[in-house]
Amino acid sequence: MNEKYETILEKVETILDAGGERDAQLQAICELLDAEVLHYDWVGFYLVEPGTRTLVLGPFVGEPTEHVRIPFGKGVCGQAAESEQTVVVEDVSAEDNYLSCSANVRSEMVVPIFTSGELAGELDIDSHEPSAFDNDDAELLERIASMVSELL
Ligand code: SME
Secondary structure, eight states: OOHHHHHHHHHHHHHHHHOOOHHHHHHHHHHHHHHHOTTOOEEEEEEEETTTTEEEEEEEESSOOSOSEEETTSHHHHHHHHHTSOEEESOGGGOSSOOOSOTTOOEEEEEEEEETTEEEEEEEEEESSTTOOOHHHHHHHHHHHHHHGGGO
């Protein structure tokens, strides 16, 4: 992973070490990612609502979205929840199962977050660039997902 992303991970560690309210920590991580990575244009967490197979919007940075509750299976976020796998969409205009939150978005990456082996949430990133995400992005976001796992 590149040095810049290693530095971001150190800053995430600092946020988590400082403690405080869960949502304030998640919000600080969204703000950090949005500020440090130019091709991240919407950064947010979705949290699993227990017992309902539904994702609920948590802290985020970017345009407000109407997609505050997403059933498993619906959209890119719902696909990641159902498959429990990272999902990358290189070109959202070519994706049938997609929920648009802004006409400017061209690509998206969604990374599941597990707590004690159970899906607990997701980290969702939208980019205004097509095919914006590479292996370093996947590693960065999967490492953050694992770092925040105990918070969810
Ligand atoms: N695009 C997502 C919906 C969430 S917004 O991007 C914030 C999806 O297709 O699930």
